[in-house]
Amino acid sequence: MQIKIHRGTHRIGGCVTEITTKQARIVIDMGAELPVLGKAVSELELEGVTMGKPDCDGVFITHYHGDHVGMYDKVLPSVPIWMGPTAREIFSVVQRTVAEKCGKHSVRPVDFKTFYAGKPIVLKDTTITPFMIDHSAFDAYMFLIEAEGRRVLHTGDFRMHGARGAKMSAVFEKYARYVDVLIVEGTMMGRRDEKILTEHELGRRAREILRDERAVFVLCSSTNIDTIAEFYAAAIAENRMFIVCEDAFQLEILRVVTKNSRSSFYCFDRQKIYVYGENLHKKMTERGFCFIARTNRVIERALAAFPHNVLIYSMWTGYLDHSKPAFDAFKSKFVEEAVRSGSRLEFLHTSGHADASQIREICQITGAKMIVPVHTEYPEAFCSLGLCGEVRILNDGECLTV
Ligand SMILES: [Zn+2]
Ligand SMILES: [Zn+2]
Incomplete structure (x- = not known):
């Protein structure tokens, strides 16, 4: 199995992760870069996903924030995009409103397939199971990917102090133990002094x-x-x-x-x-x-x-x-x-993202052998968390074989 983080190893937003096995190729999130004043947003082209001959079994969206789904209209029409059902409805309302405001009628309809928490999707040799997660976006998910004897957990954006935060430890305990690779967000690693309210x-x-x-x-x-x-x-x-x-x-x-x-x-x-x-x-x-x-x-x-x-x-x-x-x-x-x-x-605000102690907790519960930080400007800060698993800091586009 190969894991490639196309974007997000050293930045927040613009997330795109690819997982390839002998038979299947899936992508997790198709995010647009967060706009930075005075800088042009860069486009990412992926052969078989956004251009060329279609060669992708599915794009799985963790949640409706633009830095995770904003590039969905670049995905080739024959490549299926998956999202949570309520998230899809909310995202449709957002897209419709944006299109009306901009006077654009060419926005691709949100014709995504939907998945349900705990219901596995089998694509060739790869099984993807979504689990609902606590985040500031409603109906957000993490994904457990199982193939070729490996278990990979991609958290997406998450926290443990929102409305469903109290349930999160039990969800990880029940469904996400014995993980080989944990791809985990680290937004707050650069905001260690921010006090988090629930x-x-x-x-x-x-x-x-x-x-x-x-x-x-x-x-x-x-x-x-x-x-x-x-x-x-x-x-x-x-x-x-x-x-x-x-x-x-x-x-x-x-x-x-x-x-x-x-x-x-x-x-x-x-x-x-x-x-x-x-x-x-x-x-x-x-x-x-x-x-x-x-x-x-x-x-x-x-x-x-x-x-x-x-x-x-x-x-x-x-x-x-x-x-x-x-x-x-x-x-x-x-x-x-x-x-x-x-x-x-x-x-009066509370973050949508896990702080260092919450990240440490899920690394422990999942027993992850390898931890890959994403959605962070400070991946190296994971090395000071005292984690049992190996912290593997990748660069954008680098291929990790597990
Ligand atoms: Zn995000
Ligand atoms: Zn988010």
Whole structure:
């Protein structure tokens, strides 16, 4: 069996991993590079996958973040792409909205095949079993790949402090032991000083803020369902209005989650969700509100209408930091202007990624003989974790035979 990390050995995002056996060839994730201000995003071409004669049995997507699925439309039409069922629905909503906004009608439809947690897919001599994992994307998966007497576990992006975090150790214990190669994400290896809140701690703090404040705006990713569910629960508990943007985008995503989820935590009652419009201002003043917002002109006007507001920034602060490669000038400007206009800024965010102790824990549980870091700028930091298995630091495109 051969493992090749085409991208991601020394960077966060743009993930593409290839696993080849005597008979089969699969790819895990087809991610776009994260945009870096002032730098062109590079395209990756793979013979038999994105160009030439089709020669790939399937592309398996761990989750819907762009750095894992953003290049899906480059995959040759006859190569099947697989994704989790709810993730596919959410991603379809995102793609449709992007296409409408850009006026593009040529975006490839999200005609992915779907898999289910714990149900193996057999492609020639290779068996791929997806297991649901805790991440800031909903319906995210890791993959166990078994072929030629080897067991390879690809974690995708994961953490153990989100809504399903408490279950994660047991999932690894039950399904992912005796692993030969663990391909594991290491985003937080470069952010060792960041204190990680659990999603529930975030929810508790959200409730405190909503108890004390009447005008609360929240900037967070529209697809970060765990965080939105915490704000929703906090708003309902404090009898504040729960408001989403005036376009149908956020509402549609919450509808998809509610329809497909069996957990009451992810049940967003349509009767309790208000769609923003200036006609709500009187009620918003009387009852207080939690507005899941985005950085756009409508929100700017809403902020101006409630000048004594709290603006909760529930995203990675690196987007606001000029020195970080992922700096987002638009978000940064939006937040600066809001603060200048009187918003009280509060940072309340939890990471979508495992910290060093969580990485160490899953290396131990899986008993991985070999550990390959990906999705990290600091793969060499794995060597200082005191792991039992051999840490193998690869370069992009290097071939590892196991
Ligand atoms: Zn990622
Ligand atoms: Zn992710």
